[in-house]
Structure formats: structure tokens, C-alpha cells
């Protein structure tokens with residue numbers, strides 16, 4: 241049996257991996273390395289540790305790379321059939337589990353658990369099994385495996401059966417739904433998700449609140465935690481990386497272009513999100529509109545820079561939301577704009593350098609999600625902003641547990657309340673703003689990604 245073990249001592253598993261491929265017109269493959277906390281966290285482990293990242297092929301380019309045997313050291317991409325992946329990712333993970341944990345269902349968008357759902361659920365099982373089998377194959381005896389997020393809730397239980405010798409962890413980057421909401425799932429599915437997760441030795445969450453919600457669900461629907469331990473690791477911003485990256489020439493160039501769009505001497509309210517329902521972008525725009533309505537003194541003196549990058553566009557509800565964001569921004573510009581003032585500068589094409597440029601220029605950061613596991617933008621803007629920024633922050637973001645004291649807290653549903661918070665943020669004395677921003681940056685960087693990952697490994701092995 242031992243001869244069939246793999247060589248990796250530390251394994252990460254996630255749907256989205258650190259690299260993606262596109263096929264060029266001449267048939268060549270172009271690799272693009274993604275950013276994000278998990279990527280920098282894992283790179284810190286280095287190759288000495290025999291680390292392996294198992295992820296899914298997500299695009300035609302990725303699938304072509306797997307077929308041609310092209311890949312990066314330390315990354316194994318699984319060529320899961322496109323239809324199975326679509327059912328598991330779009331159907332179950334993003335339309336059901338994401339909606340449950342973010343409590344996003346609203347009439348008439350409530351779930352219908354019918355034959356179509358059952359078919360997709362079977363794909364979700366197949367997809368999870370593919371990960372469990374690959375991990376079982378690659379892991380050395382007694383290796384540590386950290387499975388990421390709601391796409392892969394069944395993996396810990398499946399892997400435990402295949403390889404009882406492994407140390408298995410699972411980390412949730414989302415909130416966890418309270419029992420009264422979680423029970424919306426069919427009983428057998430809810431049970432499978434919980435038992436799948438409880439196959440892990442240790443489960444990690446971003447905040448106490450999500451850890452408590454999971455524990456409550458386990459107690460009510462799965463007879464408790466059994467031997468599974470629970471830990472909280474509040475992923476922080478990567479200060480060294482961000483500060484360095486934010487001063488590179490491409491960022492400076494974009495700052496110049498943005499300054500042109502904003503206009504001389506104006507305040508800037510910045511938001512950067514995926515165009516994601518839980519991010520609450522539309523209510524943010526409505527709050528800004530309300531600010532211009534009720535505080536005429538800000539007209540022509542402030543610009544709302546809103547970056548809403550494409551996300552999950554295979555789903556109609558995301559496409560509709562994207563269109564609504566655009567429509568509301570256009571309406572505000574039509575209602576209030578003047579020949580030399582555009583109240584909302586909306587960009588929808590993903591551009592990390594431009595996001596950093598906006599962070600540096602921010603006087604106010606607006607982060608108002610309905611519900612959010614952490615929200616790293618709330619942590620990144622204070623670290624990067626040149627003059628220090630005021631943070632308007634939803635009480636429903638995980639980041640609020642760490643940043644609440646120096647932020648201006650809002651109820652994300654309360655548009656007039658958010659407008660008042662924007663006014664307060666814009667009116668803050670520069671010295672106070674700078675001091676608060678400094679404290680926000682310190683709290684935001686308390687647990688950098690590399691340490692976040694090492695802490696989980698230590699706890700898993702301990």
C-alpha cells in the first residue's frame with residue numbers, strides 16, 4: 241500500500257488555481273498567474289516543502305494545457321469534463337451554496353430543488369470525488385491537506401475514507417449560514433455537506449461568527465462536531481506586496497489617467513468589487529445618489545470611482561445585476577452630471593493596476609456588502625491609500641470584526657444611513673482620517689497571507 245503514496249507533504253485543493261491558460265491565435269498557450277491572498281500564502285511555503293496545489297481546469301485554455309501536458313511545478317490541474325464542472329460550479333456551488341451562505345435568496349428567486357438540481361448535485365459529487373482521488377494519489381504518508389471553500393465540501397469526508405493517514409483541513413472563505421437558513425437545503429444534501437466537512441480534522445473560518453454558525457448547524461443537523469476541531473484565521477492584507485506593487489510604473493500611469501477622469505481638487509469615494517450580488521453595489525450607488533440629493537454642497541466636489549469587475553457571467557442573475565449596476569450609474573450621471581463633472585466613474589474591465597491606483601487616490605472607501613466572509617478590499621485600501629482614507633464598512637462583512645472600531649459602520653440595506661455615513665466620511669478632518677487609516681492598516685495586516693497559511697498547517701499538525 242505504501243508504495244502507492246505520492247510525494248507531496250503539503251497539499252492545497254481549490255476550484256480556482258493559481259494559474260490559467262489561454263490559447264493564442266497561433267495555437268500557443270499563454271499562462272497567466274493569478275493574484276490573491278491564497279496564491280501569495282502558498283508561495284511562501286516554497287518548493288522545499290514539497291507543496292502541491294490541486295485545482296480544476298476552468299477554461300478551454302486550461303483543458304488544452306492539461307491535454308498537452310503543459311503545467312507549472314507544484315500545480316496539478318484536473319481536467320474535469322466541462323459539463324460536470326458547469327453543473328458543480330455554476331449549478332450547485334454558485335447558485336445554491338453561495339446563495340445559502342450569503343442569504344441571498346429573495347422571492348421570486350427562491351431555490352427550486354427539483355430533478356435538475358438532483359442532476360447537478362450528482363455532478364457536484366463527481367467533481368468532489370475527482371479532487372479526493374487526485375489528492376489521495378499525490379499525498380505522501382501523513383501529509384497535510386488543506387481543502388478550500390464551498391466548492392469542495394465533500395472532499396474531506398471522501399479523502400478520509402481513501403486515506404485515513406492524512407491530516408485533513410478545510411477552510412471556508414465565505415460566511416456560514418445560520419441553521420434557520422441552512423435548513424432550506426434538502427435534508428439529505430444538508431447532511432452530506434456537513435458530514436463531508438466533518439470528515440476533516442480541522443475546519444477553518446474567517447471569523448468567530450461564521451465558525452459559530454457552522455457549529456450550530458453541525459449540532460442541529462449532524463449530531464455535533466464529533467472529533468473535528470474548529471479554528472478562526474482572519475486572513476489579512478499582504479502589506480509588503482501591495483505597497484511595492486502600488487508604486488510600480490503601470491499603477492502611476494493609471495493614477496494619472498484616473499486623476500483626469502476625476503478632475504482637479506475633488507474628493508474620491510472608491511469601491512472595487514467583483515460584480516457580485518452580495519457586494520451590494522446598487523445600494524451603494526443609490527446611497528451616493530442620496531448624498532448628492534441631500535447634500536448639494538458635495539455636487540461637483542466629489543466623484544464616486546466604482547470598479548465592478550465581471551464575475552460568474554454564465555449565470556443570468558449575475559448578468560442582470562451587471563446591467564443594473566450600469567443602468568443606475570448612468571442614471572446618476574444623467575441626473576447630476578455637468579459638462580465638466582461626471583459624478584460616477586464606472587469601470588467594468590478587470591485591471592488590478594487600476595484598482596491599486598484607485599486605492600492610492602481614495603479619500604473614502606465604500607465597502608457595503610450584504611454579507612461577506614471577510615472582504616479584503618476593506619483591508620487593502622487603508623494600506624495603500626496615499627493620504628489615508630475613511631472606511632465606510634458594512635457590519636455584515638467579516639472584516640468588520642477586526643476593523644469596526646475605526647470604520648464608519650453601516651447597515652447594508654439602509655440606503656439613507658449609508659448616504660449619511662458617506663457624508664460623515666467626506667467631512668472627517670484630515671488628521672483624524674489619517675490616524676484612523678493608520679490604525680485600520682495595522683489591524684488589516686495583522687495576519688499576512690503567508691502566516692495565515694502557516695498557522696493553519698501548524699494547527700492541523702499539532
Ligand code: G6P
Pocket residue numbers: 256389413414551552
Ligand atoms: C470568493 C470565493 C472564492 C472564489 C472567489 C472568486 O472569494 O470564496 O472561492 O474563487 O470568490 O469567484 P470565482 O467564482 O470567480 O472563482
